[in-house]
Amino acid sequence: MGKKETLIKKVSVAVRHPLSAGKRLTKRLLKKPGRAAVVLFSLCTGLSLSHAGIAAEALVAVASNFTAPAKDLAAMFEKDTGHKITLSFGSSGKMLAQIVNGAPYDVFMSADQAKPEKLEHDGLAVKGTRFTYALGTLALWTADSGSSAEAILRNDQYQHIAIANPRLAPYGVAAEQVLEHLDLTGSSQPRRVMGENITQTWQFIASGNAEIGFVALSQVMKDGSITSGNAWIIPPEYYQPVKQDAVLLKRAVQNDAATAWLAYLQSENAAVILQRYGYGNFPVTP
The missing domain is CATH 3.40.190.10 (Periplasmic binding protein-like II)
Incomplete structure (x- = not known):
């Protein structure tokens, strides 16, 4: 056993984490x-x-x-x-x-x-x-709690959809992968509202500039519940792990x-x- 492995073994047995009480x-x-x-x-x-x-x-x-x-x-x-x-x-x-x-x-x-x-x-x-x-985790979100974000997307009931710029934000890359998986890349392209980052993307939806959009689940969830509006948690097989x-x-x-x-x-x-x-x-x- 090398010195590094020995040290790690000793730490795992004897050391208490000084940052967690x-x-x-x-x-x-x-x-x-x-x-x-x-x-x-x-x-x-x-x-x-x-x-x-x-x-x-x-x-x-x-x-x-x-x-x-x-x-x-x-x-x-x-x-x-x-x-x-x-x-x-x-x-x-x-x-x-x-x-x-x-x-x-x-x-x-x-x-x-x-x-x-x-x-x-x-x-x-x-x-x-x-x-x-x-x-x-990626989510499709609408600020309208009386609507289904998934239904709006699948039924083509939107004028604008917000996504983060895929050249700058990994969640934008994931959003593009979802749209491709659903065969909606072409139909969504002219109606996209591009956020510089995922926060701006959320703001586009919250302000009503886009009926739906892809956000990080963490932006609309706390303590296991959606905080406002309606969200569709995207199945993980629709995009590469973030x-x-x-x-x-x-x-x-x-x-x-x-x-x-x-x-x-x-x-x-x-x-x-x-x-x-x-x-x-x-x-x-x-």
């Missing part, structure tokens, strides 16, 4: 190589305020679909650790461009896997820290708040929040 790290967490790397990296750099003794700050770039759960997680994280997290939301594509051009982000939470992987490949992110923090990856950026190697945040995203506390907003099972390492 002494709860033991799950075996599932430590069996995943990318997760173990982040956890061990965090332990070595002084993961929590109780270990480091000094509060740190981190700027996190977050995909728009994750806005609500990210805010809830940040509030819990700051209370538990004393560290400060500043969240910046936008389309994954635009945030990638900002990072490449020197934006001072410490962590990147994309809506896909390709963009964090590219940053790793280009030397802008710390290798071994990338992992899937959420499994996204695996959302996070990664530590190079500038944040010595930032305790950034490494602690990544570890927190992999905790059981985070898993509970994800489920409340309609995300899939406990995230898995790519």
Whole structure:
């Protein structure tokens, strides 16, 4: 058994997660190589305020679909650790461009896997820290609670349909895949309203500029219920899985708040929040 495997085994048996009130790290967490790397990296750099003794700050770039759960997680994280997290939301594509051009982000939470992987490949992110923090779910939503979003789409009873720009937002790619699966690509094309990101897409529908549109389920669900309007949760076989990856950026190697945040995203506390907003099972390492 090598030194790394021995260390991981010892951590899984003896270490308590310093960010979740002494709860033991799950075996599932430590069996995943990318997760173990982040956890061990965090332990070595002084993961929590109780270990480091000094509060740190981190700027996190977050995909728009994750806005609500990210805010809830940040509030819990700051209370538990004393560290400060500043969240910046936008389309994954635009945030990638900002990072490449020197934006001072410490962590990147994309809506896909390709963009964090590219940053790793280009030397802008710390290798071994990338992992899937959420499994996204696509929904077709209408703000009219008296209507069926699915029926509006299938019966061609709409003038405008909103989707996120597929060149910038992974949820836009998923929406196009659904329309293709339903053989509605051609008929929907001239009636599309394109959002720069999934938040703007939701706004088009909420404001009535589009009768229906594709959004992240997390935008219209909380605690297992649709918060307003009517939503059709798209069958997962209609589109490729939306695996959302996070990664530590190079500038944040010595930032305790950034490494602690990544570890927190992999905790059981985070898993509970994800489920409340309609995300899939406990995230898995790519």
